Amino acid sequence: MVYCRSDAACLCLSCDRNVHSANALSRRHSRTLLCDRCNSQPAVSRCAEEKISLCQNCDWDGHSGSTQASGHKRQPINCYSGCPSAAELSGIWSFVEDFPSTVGLNCDQGLGLMSIDENSASTYWGPPENSSTVDLATMSNINGLENDDKLDAWMESSSMSPSNPMPCSVNQPAGSVESKLPKGLGICEDDDIYEDFDLSFENYEELFGMSQNQPGQLFEDEGIDSLFDVKNMPDSSGQGGFVSSSAGQAKAMQAACSIAASTDSLMSNAGAKSDSNLYLPARQARSSLSLSFSGLTGESSAGDYQDCGVSSMLLMGEPPWYPPGPENSLPTASRDNAVMRYKEKKKTRKFEKKIRYASRKARADVRKRVKGRFVKAGDAYDYDPLCQTRSC
DNA sequence: GGGTAATCGCAGTCCACAAAAGGAC
DNA sequence: ATGTCCTTTTGTGGACTGCGATTAC
Numbered sequence: 001m002v003y004c005r006s007d008a009a010c011l012c013l014s015c016d017r018n019v020h021s022a023n024a025l026s027r028r029h030s031r032t033l034l035c036d037r038c039n040s041q042p043a044v045s046r047c048a049e050e051k052i053s054l055c056q057n058c059d060w061d062g063h064s065g066s067t068q069a070s071g072h073k074r075q076p077i078n079c080y081s082g083c084p085s086a087a088e089l090s091g092i093w094s095f096v097e098d099f100p101s102t103v104g105l106n107c108d109q110g111l112g113l114m115s116i117d118e119n120s121a122s123t124y125w126g127p128p129e130n131s132s133t134v135d136l137a138t139m140s141n142i143n144g145l146e147n148d149d150k151l152d153a154w155m156e157s158s159s160m161s162p163s164n165p166m167p168c169s170v171n172q173p174a175g176s177v178e179s180k181l182p183k184g185l186g187i188c189e190d191d192d193i194y195e196d197f198d199l200s201f202e203n204y205e206e207l208f209g210m211s212q213n214q215p216g217q218l219f220e221d222e223g224i225d226s227l228f229d230v231k232n233m234p235d236s237s238g239q240g241g242f243v244s245s246s247a248g249q250a251k252a253m254q255a256a257c258s259i260a261a262s263t264d265s266l267m268s269n270a271g272a273k274s275d276s277n278l279y280l281p282a283r284q285a286r287s288s289l290s291l292s293f294s295g296l297t298g299e300s301s302a303g304d305y306q307d308c309g310v311s312s313m314l315l316m317g318e319p320p321w322y323p324p325g326p327e328n329s330l331p332t333a334s335r336d337n338a339v340m341r342y343k344e345k346k347k348t349r350k351f352e353k354k355i356r357y358a359s360r361k362a363r364a365d366v367r368k369r370v371k372g373r374f375v376k377a378g379d380a381y382d383y384d385p386l387c388q389t390r391s392c
Numbered sequence: 393g394g395g396t397a398a399t400c401g402c403a404g405t406c407c408a409c410a411a412a413a414g415g416a417c
Numbered sequence: 418a419t420g421t422c423c424t425t426t427t428g429t430g431g432a433c434t435g436c437g438a439t440t441a442c
Contacts, residue, residue: 357428363410364429372432373407383431 001034003042005079010034030079033093037062046095048073 002016003009016031033043033053041055047062049072054062063069078092355361367374368381375381 355429357411359411360409360427360429362429364408364431367408367430369407369431371406372430373405374409374430376408379408385430 001039002031003034004029004031005042010040030081032079033077042079043077045074046077048075048095051095053077 002011002013004011004016011031035041035043035055035058036052037054037058041057043053044056045059046053047059050062054074059074063072063074075095080089080092084092364374365385367385368377368379369375369383369385370379370381372383
């Protein structure tokens, strides 16, 4: 099973092949393995010891608590686009021993060329890579398939296999955010900003370390400062942790700053609407905070988010969600800086509409309309902005 | 205090088209 | 590396609409 982020869909290789060979645009969709544990999120790492692919959350759940599991060797899982062959898939997912040799053969010549999205693994901050070659459980039954018929048979069965409880679906996984979002807050296809916008309540809890039924506690005691509490900072030195070097520390700092920047959106929205039904991204819950909350209230104009440099940075595959760890601490000075920058930004924050292209505004200002809608030049109109009266 | 209807306000949607952006060569 | 041509995407405002919140009964 693979996960297509653009479609927010879980697909077997057969469906993946069919869906993503349809046109040039669909071929560009970035896909990756499905998490073997939750079967709903894209996998970002492979645990060599457990021989399973894990999404960010499951990886964290499984490798953060016990010291034994935290030492597991994990390797990042790359994404691919196009219609890769078996050899190409084996190349990027070396831990899968046997891909059907005919994978991707029905794609149009020249258009099915695969590309590997190395960046997809950039969110993985696990221990040094240690390649492993193991079978994917869901692919263990493909051995011996050597021709198209067998491949197709396998592919058909793979979507219904008892060992694979999740049938192919182009719909949002149950509990995904799209179906719960207010009208108009859908997920933009092919927009990286909205990738993996699929946090469920359990992630909310992980994100804030408290029940989603208690949003008021979020800032109850220490206000915004509570978000920068060092106790919530990631473990930068723990065994098997996500950050384990000076570079990791820098990322931790960056994450803190990210939170600072993102939190002003969070605060403004939390204050405007005490809505406990907030949905946050899972894989990049932290990094997407700004966008998510802004979107929920609609307070931010298009220019607002586009001009938000910090958020942009966060959305470019920068640090993933940090697990809370008591041992890790961010220097107090950095925390103070983060708080100060948050306060400064909050002071200067403006929500009024910003015109990005004056020429377009000038054009729109003189466009003739029918019930507010633009009309073709020469067509009848009921409103001309250049005339003081209607139906000039 | 609870239920229902009326009212209010917010935010999304629609439209055409020039400008901007991006891709191919 | 640069320039040209072509296609695709973006952004712009007023009216309308749907829906949640509020108010009145």
